Amino acid sequence: xxxxxxxxxxxxxxxxxxxxxxxxxxxxxxxxxxxxxxxxxxxxxxxxxxxxxxxxxxxxxxxxxxxxxxxxxxxxxxxxxxxxxxxxxxxxxxxxxxxxxxxxxxxxxxxxxxxxxxxxxxxxxxxxxxxxxxxxxxxxxxxxxxxxxxxxxxxxxxxxxxxxxxxxxxxxxxxxxxxxxxxxxxxxxxxxxxxxxxxxxxxxxxxxxxxxxxxxxxxxxxxxxxxxxxxxxxxxxxxxxxxxxxxxxxxxxxxxxxxxxxxxxxxxxxxxxxxxxxxxxxxxxxxxxxxxxxxxxxxxxxxxxxxxxxxxxxxxxxxxxxxxxxxxxxxxxxxxxxxxxxxxxxxxxxxxxxxxx
Amino acid sequence: xxxxxxxxxxxxxxxxxxxxxxxxxxxxxxxxxxxxxxxxxxxxxxxxxxxxxxxxxxxxxxxxxxxxxxxxxxxxxxxxxxxxxxxxxxxxxxxxxxxxxxxxxxxxxxxxxxxxxxxxxxxxxxxxxxxx
Numbered sequence: 251x252x253x254x255x256x257x258x259x260x261x262x263x264x265x266x267x268x269x270x271x272x273x274x275x276x277x278x279x280x281x282x283x284x285x286x287x288x289x290x291x292x293x294x295x296x297x298x299x300x301x302x303x304x305x306x307x308x309x310x311x312x313x314x315x316x317x318x319x320x321x322x323x324x325x326x327x328x329x330x331x332x333x334x335x336x337x338x339x340x341x342x343x344x345x346x347x348x349x350x351x352x353x354x355x356x357x358x359x360x361x362x363x364x365x366x367x368x369x370x371x372x373x374x375x376x377x378x379x380x381x382x383x384x385x386x387x388x389x390x391x392x393x394x395x396x397x398x399x400x401x402x403x404x405x406x407x408x409x410x411x412x413x414x415x416x417x418x419x420x421x422x423x424x425x426x427x428x429x430x431x432x433x434x435x436x437x438x439x440x441x442x443x444x445x446x447x448x449x450x451x452x453x454x455x456x457x458x459x460x461x462x463x464x465x466x467x468x469x470x471x472x473x474x475x476x477x478x479x480x481x482x483x484x485x486x487x488x489x490x491x492x493x494x495x496x497x498x499x500x501x502x503x504x505x506x507x508x509x510x511x512x513x514x515x516x517x518x519x520x521x522x523x524x525x526x527x528x529x530x531x532x533x534x535x536x537x538x539x540x541x542x543x544x545x546x547x548x549x550x551x552x553x554x555x556x557x558x559x560x561x562x563x564x565x566x567x568x569x570x571x572x573x574x575x576x577x578x579x580x581x582x583x584x585x586x587x588x589x590x591x592x593x594x595x596x597x598x599x600x601x602x603x604x605x606x607x
Numbered sequence: 608x609x610x611x612x613x614x615x616x617x618x619x620x621x622x623x624x625x626x627x628x629x630x631x632x633x634x635x636x637x638x639x640x641x642x643x644x645x646x647x648x649x650x651x652x653x654x655x656x657x658x659x660x661x662x663x664x665x666x667x668x669x670x671x672x673x674x675x676x677x678x679x680x681x682x683x684x685x686x687x688x689x690x691x692x693x694x695x696x697x698x699x700x701x702x703x704x705x706x707x708x709x710x711x712x713x714x715x716x717x718x719x720x721x722x723x724x725x726x727x728x729x730x731x732x733x734x735x736x737x738x739x
Contacts, residue, residue, distance in 0.1 A: 439700035
């Protein structure tokens with residue numbers, strides 16, 4: 251653990267815990283704050299270890315409900331420390347102390363007036379700006395643990411300025427080039443949510459999605475553990491096609507050709523088989539492929555209605571199915587396909603059905 | 608409340624009916640294993656067959672972990688079932704489809720719990736000896 255071996259911190263905490271009343275606690279805290287303040291003043295003599303220890307103490311004091319209005323500089327400088335414990339301390343103190351700074355800033359907005367607020371803001375943003383650069387270095391760095399710390403901090407206290415300057419770097423972390431299918435599955439869930447929010451920003455990801463789909467459909471380089479009843483991760487296939495459905499068209503001809511080839515393979519290659527699970531999984535993929543295909547086809551084919559009409563008899567029989575889910579679907583479909591030509595038949599059927607409901 | 612309404616809805620459905628029920632604007636996908644029912648609520652435009660297989664995937668992992676899982680396993684180890692579910696789903700979406708990986712992560716968690724318990728035991732032993 252990062253905390254073990256920091257004797258000064260444990261002693262301080264047990265001192266606090268042994269306090270009999272609030273007054274004693276306050277005295278002890280004030281003493282400690284004074285101590286830290288003088289130590290920070292002549293910063294030259296501080297080792298990273300000492301700095302870290304004091305920042306932890308400040309965080310603890312802050313958590314007890316006391317104001318900590320100094321030492322932010324030291325916390326900032328710890329972010330760029332090369333070792334994990336120092337970084338962790340810095341990030342945590344940031345998330346805690348600065349989180350409250352934001353809310354206090356907005357409080358003073360009303361009470362004290364614009365001038366004070368803008369001073370505070372500037373001062374804070376100077377701190378933040380210094381932090382942004384180091385945070386950015388961590389995000390684009392190769393160390394996964396540091397990336398996690400940095401992302402957590404951005405997620406917790408990142409305001410507009412953070413968002414503006416770090417968004418491209420964070421987006422780059424979207425691991426669509428990843429080979430590991432487990433990671434890809436999680437990323438794809440996130441990606442579907444992102445794309446549903448804003449398609450424009452993610453056009454450059456489209457070929458990558460098609461590549462993933464190609465790899466799955468051709469069963470290339472798929473570990474045995476990621477196949478489900480012989481199908482290469484049906485869930486990832488479904489999710490990827492879901493993501494693709496948010497893009498109106500595929501402009502690039504070679505990508506489009508690749509996508510159509512994959513869809514063709516899925517549409518032709520799906521058979522009804524004995525095993526229920528395999529059947530379900532492959533049809534989950536098939537229906538998603540159909541949904542994706544329909545997006546492009548529906549625009550061209552206006553007489554979908556006619557195709558559905560051929561199944562009218564079957565749909566009407568489904569109205570009498572013992573299963574409520576199927577009856578509802580059939581009713582939806584009848585409602586949708588009803589027009590001048592078949593209204594008489596359909597309404598007749600529905601009227602007959604009415605007394606039975 | 609949700610559970611009461613849904614169990615009334617699902618338990619009354621015969622074995623020949625399909626595994627999807629519409630409920631309050633959601634779709635409920637359920638699957639029955641002997642006396643155990645697993646249900647997942649999803650949005651109206653989600654792919655229900657995919658969800659049906661997520662349930663089966665979860666059950667297969669439970670099966671492997673408990674050795675042919677039964678109701679009692681889940682009643683007495685409901686926390687473990689939740690830990691396993693946490694490895695499979697993230698924010699309601701599938702995050703890991705490899706049974707091997709999930710098994711490895713759960714085993715790692717189990718060994719963490721074990722060492723923590725051992726430590727706790729040795730500490731309480733020390734305290735007991737000191738206060739003797």
